[in-house]
Amino acid sequence: MQPAAITMGCPVGVGPEIILRLFDSLTEQATLPVVLGDLGVLQRTAGLLQSKSQPVAWQLGQTIKLGTVPVLDLSHLDAEHLRWGQPVKETSLAMAKYIHRATQGALAGDFAAVVTCPISKKALHEAGIFYPGHTEMLAELTSTSRYRMMLAGSRLRVVLVTIHEPLAKVSTMLSADDILDCISMTADSLHRDFGFSKPRIAVAGFNPHSGEQGMFGQEEIETIEPALRQFTGEAEISGPWPPDTIFYRAANGEFDAVVCMYHDQGLIPFKLLHFQDGVNVTLGLPIVRTSVDHGTAYDIAGKGIADASSLRAAWQMAMKIAENRAQ
Amino acid sequence: MQPAAITMGCPVGVGPEIILRLFDSLTEQATLPVVLGDLGVLQRTAGLLQSKSQPVAWQLGQTIKLGTVPVLDLSHLDAEHLRWGQPVKETSLAMAKYIHRATQGALAGDFAAVVTCPISKKALHEAGIFYPGHTEMLAELTSTSRYRMMLAGSRLRVVLVTIHEPLAKVSTMLSADDILDCISMTADSLHRDFGFSKPRIAVAGFNPHSGEQGMFGQEEIETIEPALRQFTGEAEISGPWPPDTIFYRAANGEFDAVVCMYHDQGLIPFKLLHFQDGVNVTLGLPIVRTSVDHGTAYDIAGKGIADASSLRAAWQMAMKIAENRAQ
Numbered sequence A, B: 001m002q003p004a005a006i007t008m009g010c011p012v013g014v015g016p017e018i019i020l021r022l023f024d025s026l027t028e029q030a031t032l033p034v035v036l037g038d039l040g041v042l043q044r045t046a047g048l049l050q051s052k053s054q055p056v057a058w059q060l061g062q063t064i065k066l067g068t069v070p071v072l073d074l075s076h077l078d079a080e081h082l083r084w085g086q087p088v089k090e091t092s093l094a095m096a097k098y099i100h101r102a103t104q105g106a107l108a109g110d111f112a113a114v115v116t117c118p119i120s121k122k123a124l125h126e127a128g129i130f131y132p133g134h135t136e137m138l139a140e141l142t143s144t145s146r147y148r149m150m151l152a153g154s155r156l157r158v159v160l161v162t163i164h165e166p167l168a169k170v171s172t173m174l175s176a177d178d179i180l181d182c183i184s185m186t187a188d189s190l191h192r193d194f195g196f197s198k199p200r201i202a203v204a205g206f207n208p209h210s211g212e213q214g215m216f217g218q219e220e221i222e223t224i225e226p227a228l229r230q231f232t233g234e235a236e237i238s239g240p241w242p243p244d245t246i247f248y249r250a251a252n253g254e255f256d257a258v259v260c261m262y263h264d265q266g267l268i269p270f271k272l273l274h275f276q277d278g279v280n281v282t283l284g285l286p287i288v289r290t291s292v293d294h295g296t297a298y299d300i301a302g303k304g305i306a307d308a309s310s311l312r313a314a315w316q317m318a319m320k321i322a323e324n325r326a327q
Helices: A015-025 A039-049 A089-107 A121-126 A134-141 A167-173 A176-192 A219-230 A243-251 A263-274 A309-326 B015-025 B039-049 B089-107 B121-126 B134-141 B167-173 B176-192 B219-230 B243-251 B263-274 B309-326
Strands: A004-007 A034-037 A054-057 A068-073 A113-116 A148-152 A157-160 A200-204 A236-241 A257-260 A279-283 A289-292 B004-007 B034-037 B054-057 B068-073 B113-116 B148-152 B157-160 B200-204 B236-241 B257-260 B279-283 B289-292
Touching: A004 A015, A004 A089, A004 A309, A015 A034, A015 A039, A015 A068, A015 A309, A034 A039, A034 A089, A039 A054, A039 A068, A089 A113, A089 A121, A089 A134, A113 A309, A134 A279, A134 A289, A148 A176, A148 A263, A157 A176, A157 A263, A167 B167, A176 A200, A176 A219, A176 A257, A176 A279, A200 A219, A200 A243, A219 A236, A236 A243, A243 A257, A243 A263, A243 B263, A257 A263, A263 B243, A263 B263, A279 A309, A289 A309, B004 B015, B004 B089, B004 B309, B015 B034, B015 B039, B015 B068, B015 B309, B034 B039, B034 B089, B039 B054, B039 B068, B089 B113, B089 B121, B089 B134, B113 B309, B134 B279, B148 B176, B148 B263, B157 B176, B157 B263, B176 B200, B176 B219, B176 B257, B176 B279, B200 B219, B200 B243, B219 B236, B236 B243, B243 B257, B243 B263, B257 B263, B279 B309, B289 B309
Parallel strands: A004 A034, A004 A113, A034 A068, A054 A068, A113 A289, A157 A257, A200 A236, A200 A257, B004 B034, B004 B113, B034 B068, B054 B068, B113 B289, B157 B257, B200 B236, B200 B257
Antiparallel strands: A148 A157, A148 A279, A279 A289, B148 B157, B148 B279, B279 B289
């Protein structure tokens, strides 16, 4: 198995710090990841944090030694003069480069997976790189038109039909075709990425009590139920379930994933259970891609208090998915 | 302190069963509740469940003995011929009577609180009693026009600005006045009912990421923020917070309650944490009223498997609120 490529994310966010914390916690040689980032920034951060792990330059094909942080050095930022939490054009161009190189390498088979540390959309835009976000950038770089966001943890997996939309508009954006597509992609991922032979997928309703036969809204009857009826794949699909109890049931083992109609329907329960160790998995890409489930956290970057749990979980999940796909 | 009155709820639902389970678990004389219900139904249920506690007729002013279930016998249903899960007109009229009598007694000071077991709205309607629900009935019986639903548990309290509304319409129903009223009633209850001298109340946003400065919706800017600015009471009020992380923060002790814009925003996290032991508290009534946080569960009624955790929690919370109000 090739190593996973961890992109360093914004050089002045928590990315460098959580990468070092991750390497400090590694004890096995077998599956060490590599970092696509800036060697100078990581070395400076290692000094600051008194990290046990030593960032070293690494090239494709070289062996990786436990105790080191192997870095494919893609930018040569002036580490001494960067300020934590204050991105500049150079740092933003650099973070885009890490993503480009990681994607290219994963497509070429050099990396088993891409694991991304957080970037700042705002900083990216200010540097003249116009993507709505990380995932859209990866989709374009891999020529992917159908992709979905899954949030995955040990107790709960949620997949979102709509994401960053005004809640008042979600109802008009829902379509049976789109919901069906989301269910199908969820089923495919549970098969291929997570190894379920017959995944159990719960589809959440949209309204309180799932509308109670149309009393509190029609979306279940007009849009969600038709989507459920059209599904013909290899999975146990059920719903639309009352949103207020379906996550409890899923978290207690009754379902392998919940398809959610809007951002907070899925994110509220997910963050309640997996605030520290949640993983963002992009479904539909030709490469394996996971991401930490938090932002650049500029307010705490460089203070030595960032938690690497989400990065560790993202890397472990990426390797597991890569193994499942290879079988 | 007077006893709390537990209304038996629908006689063919799980009410009788959870009442007996509650009394079976009581070990202290001091604060025994009384039941407003049907003696025959409870006696038959006690036989069926082999309950340790003996249902006995009870009248106002009589002492209450541990080991008994003191019943103010308000209906004389034909217990032998009722079928679990199959409400008839007589059972529905009876369950309404329990609520009437409990409310009257609480207003008169005979009961410290009213704790309600579940009723069926559908059965109530079929019997010609037209209330949207339990709470609306209690509001009318106590001539209350301002009331709110709080769901309370050991880790989380949520109060709902809107409840049983189609989600697509919630945006148009939100007003700064109504949100302010909900915040004020939450603050009053946290003071008076829960004993907080300076309660910390988080107000949730409406859109993903609380709209991100208007990018994903305007409700935060146009409606929620103005409500927050107008609050002048004795409480620490903050928000609008991104909905996907505020419940994690509240559940971990940062806030005493979260004011929620719509049903599932509050109910999804609440049920995830308090599926078994959640309590519904009605704010704004002149009497103390708590309720179990589940329905009649007709499918399992009479099978001896219903869980009394929510009723126990509702009764304990009602007594605690009554004590706090009496101070």
